[in-house]
Every structure is written in structure tokens, then in C-alpha cells.
Amino acid sequence: MARNFKDLTEREILALAVSLEEEDGRVYADFAEGLRETYPATAKLFDDMGAEESGHRASLIATYRERFGEHIPLIRRQDVKGFVQRRPFWLTRPLKIENVRKQAEIMELETRQFYQKAIGQVTDAGIRKLLGDLEEVERKHQVAAEAMSESIPQTVKKTEDEAQRRLFVLQIVQPGLAGLMDGSVSTLAPVFAAAFATKNSNDAFLVGLAASIGAGISMAFAEALSDDGSMTGRGRPVLRGTVTGLMTAAGGIGHTLPFLIKDFHVAFMAAVIVVAMELATIAWIRNRYMDTPLLSAAFQVVVGGVLVFAVGIWIGSS
Secondary structure (H helix, E strand, O other), X not given: OOEOHHHOOHHHHHHHHHHHHHHHHHHHHXXXXXXXXXXXXHHHHHHHHHHHHHHHHHHHHHHHHHHHOOOOOOOOHHHEOOOOOOOOHHHOOOOOHHHHHHHHHHHHHHHHHHHHHXXXXXXXXXXXXXXXXXXXXHHHHHHHHHOHHHHOOHHHHHHHHHHHHHHHHHHHHHHHHHHHHHHHHHOHHHHHHHHHHHOOHHHHHHHHHHHHHHHHHHHHHHHHOOOOOOOOOOOOHHHHHHHHHHHHHHHHHHOOHHHXXXXXXXXXXXXXXXXXXXXXXXXXXXXXXXXXXXXXXXXHHHHHHHHHHHHHHHHHHO
């Protein structure tokens, strides 16, 4: 059963301080390890903070041994009322850097408040001095954590921004673009084949809707099952699959919706305009996020789209 902080003895307060510093140091080490590949500079900051926590723990252990002997009782944050329960998100991958910085700020604030309360409860002058010194260090850590984003050099910040952009492209843009291209291009043939075969807007709409939704489901499963993201850094399979599936369906439904217009010829012209807009959007995304020259991206997309469009018309007209 958790105990009230005011009921702890000086011996137990020191033992709790040892446990808190050890836990904080290990959390910072996990932060550093999780950020090292993508954000090496920030990882170095957490390495330094973890080393300082280890130094605090060593000072606390030395004081404890001097006052109370070798045995340090096991007393942890969850054994004392008043501490906030921490969710172990430092074990997740990939770590979100803004969440890490916020958690570091909260950790330092909580540890500082612990030392403030502990100083008011102990009477030994040596222990009070040590706790006061550690409280001052934690105050500086808290300020550093609050200003971590601002204190990072511009070159480091630029590197982190570039890394964040790469992750966004890898985990969101690439799956979304693959889905949009598949939905926009592959469904052209069945939609326009049905349109030219039946000359009926409603029939073309139903075929396009079925093809879009079916392609979306298929692409979602294909992307989600392709890999778990642990080695490639492509993120969570469910997120990637959802993005791919939704964009695939959206790409197909885009040029299907015009066939809600009853007049077949008007619907057909509207669908052609939508197809042109879809292909232009794909070319822009490839240029903006994949660093493909705009003319090259446009040529590649248009050639593919025109070929599939022509196949659909040819089959529908035969």
C-alpha cells in the first residue's frame, strides 16, 4: 500500500531519492537511444543529462552510507502517494521529439518539487545541504528542458527539421502518394470502359465506386502487411495502411463522382477534367516531396494516365 510522503523517515527519503535519480537517468538513456539515429544532437543532450543523474545518485548513495550503512531499502515512486504515474512511452519507437522534450520538462519539475518537500522534512544538516544542492541542479535542468528547443543551435535545429521531414515523407507522403497514384490511374480503365460500353452515367458511377473501394481495401492491406516498420523506419503498419487505403479510394472516387450527373456527355467531360487535376496533383506531390523535377514528374504521370485512359476507352468502345 502506498505511503504518505510525510510519514517517511530521513532514511527512507534518501532511499527514495536514490531510486528517483536512477529511474530518471535510465529514462534519459532510453530517450537518447531512441533519438540517436534521427536526432543525434538531442540524443547527446539526453546522454549528458543522464550522466548528471548518475552523479546525483552516486552522491546520494555516499551520503546514505555515511549516515545509515550499506543496505538501502527498496522504495520507489509508486510506493509513495503524490507521484504522477508515468506511461512508459520511452519504450515506443519511433519517439516523437516534442513529446520527449515535454516529458523531460515534467520529470525535472517533479524531481525538483520532491527535493523541496524533502528539505522541509529532514533535520540533518548534511542531508539538507545535499538535497538543497540537488534541488538547485534540478531547477537548472527544468529551465534547460523548458528552453530545449530554443537552446539547440540552428545547425542542429535545421538537421532535426530535415530529419522530421524525412520521416514525414517516409511514413505519410510515400504511402499516400502510392495510394493516390494507384487509385487515380488504375481505376481509369474500368470507369471509362463501363462509361463507353453502357453510355450510362449511373452504371459508370457504380463500377467506379466499386473499383475505388475495392482498390482502397486491397492497397491498405498490402501496405500494412509489407513490413512492420521496425527496420525500415516507415512507421506503424496500421497508419501506413490507412493512409494508403484512403488515398487509393479518394483517387478513384475523384473521377467517379462526376458520373452522378445524369447527362452522360457532361459527366464524361467533368470526369476528364477531374482526371487532369488528379494527375497534376500527383506530379506536384512528386516534385514537392520526392524531389522529382516537375516536368519529369508530369511526363511520367501523364504518360501512365493517358495509356490507362486509352485502354479503358478502347475496351469500352469495342
